[in-house]
Amino acid sequence: MRNPLIISIKSTKLKTSEKNNLNIYNPYGVILFSRNISNFNQIKKLVKSIKSQSRKTLILIDQEGGIVNRFQKFPEFKFLDNYDYYKIYLRYPSLAKQLVYLKSFITSYYLKEIGIDINTIPVLDLPIHNTASIIKKRTFGPNIDTNIILNEVLLSASKQFGLIPVMKHIPGHGVTNRDSHFTLPVSKFSISELNRHLKIFKHFNHLPLAMTAHIKYLSWDKNNIATFSYKIINQIIRKNVNFKGLIMSDDLMMKANEFKILEAISLSNKAGIDILLDCSSDWERYIEIIKNFNITNKYKAKINLQLGKLNRSKFNNKSININHYHHLYNELIKHYGI
Numbered sequence: 001m002r003n004p005l006i007i008s009i010k011s012t013k014l015k016t017s018e019k020n021n022l023n024i025y026n027p028y029g030v031i032l033f034s035r036n037i038s039n040f041n042q043i044k045k046l047v048k049s050i051k052s053q054s055r056k057t058l059i060l061i062d063q064e065g066g067i068v069n070r071f072q073k074f075p076e077f078k079f080l081d082n083y084d085y086y087k088i089y090l091r092y093p094s095l096a097k098q099l100v101y102l103k104s105f106i107t108s109y110y111l112k113e114i115g116i117d118i119n120t121i122p123v124l125d126l127p128i129h130n131t132a133s134i135i136k137k138r139t140f141g142p143n144i145d146t147n148i149i150l151n152e153v154l155l156s157a158s159k160q161f162g163l164i165p166v167m168k169h170i171p172g173h174g175v176t177n178r179d180s181h182f183t184l185p186v187s188k189f190s191i192s193e194l195n196r197h198l199k200i201f202k203h204f205n206h207l208p209l210a211m212t213a214h215i216k217y218l219s220w221d222k223n224n225i226a227t228f229s230y231k232i233i234n235q236i237i238r239k240n241v242n243f244k245g246l247i248m249s250d251d252l253m254m255k256a257n258e259f260k261i262l263e264a265i266s267l268s269n270k271a272g273i274d275i276l277l278d279c280s281s282d283w284e285r286y287i288e289i290i291k292n293f294n295i296t297n298k299y300k301a302k303i304n305l306q307l308g309k310l311n312r313s314k315f316n317n318k319s320i321n322i323n324h325y326h327h328l329y330n331e332l333i334k335h336y337g338i
Helices: 016-025 040-053 082-091 093-114 144-160 191-203 230-240 261-271 283-292 297-302 305-310 322-335
Strands: 003-007 027-032 058-061 167-170 209-212 246-251 275-277
Touching (some): 016 027, 016 283, 027 040, 040 093, 082 093, 093 322, 144 191, 209 230, 230 261, 246 297
Parallel strands (some): 003 275, 027 058
């Protein structure tokens, strides 16, 4: 069985030690970053190399487009921020849906071509007036109905290529003006206000994976961030949202996690997290996690589902003229003066 851990690697090529450890420890997934990517041929070789060492390990990427873009140097991945599509939707709803679909179709085409299994979308956070810009730009705006419509369009394209989605950042990152990469965000919202942010997660509760927010929601749990909160994981996400898929943490290396690794593992175990994400590229740390992190019954039951039923593409990429879709996207942007 794959160990319930998603790791990162250091460079554009696997080191011998990384190959050996992948073979021995068989993690659930490897997540890729810009540091792992130099060109298309290289990234394809890297993905193939990872899978040759650990055949069932899934390859993840956080390729939302816009501000979160692991392919910054690649013109094929130049798209607007999600919030821009929301602003377009206010004037031209049909156009916004077309652009979101084309963006997702083009992105998913290339990710599938590379060998990616999971793209960590959709971002389901609802921004408020002072939401941190790092979150706001990644969302489809503050309106729940618009958010649902555009995220459904986004997922309809990626699903055609068999990419597995991850809804995030449950139970909602829009409720704070702080960035959990650099500090611990604390939300003082009332329960009724927090419940409003849950509505969009409830709509997408059929998705197979969800990523937690490293945020402390005082109305729910004064002591723990969502990732480490038994109450939030079990009463809010499992019961209220009725989410039955696998729950993964956000990156344990983020500053919002104030605990050393063994304590973070213990808190995750108690809360009921199914998969840990750790982007340290530190194998001593990874071995510590594998030795001490419990495998949940949910993980045992769901672990093989993603590899079979979900990860199927409707397309043969060779039959697609991707330049046609690029042309459509660019022409629409040009025609409407966006």
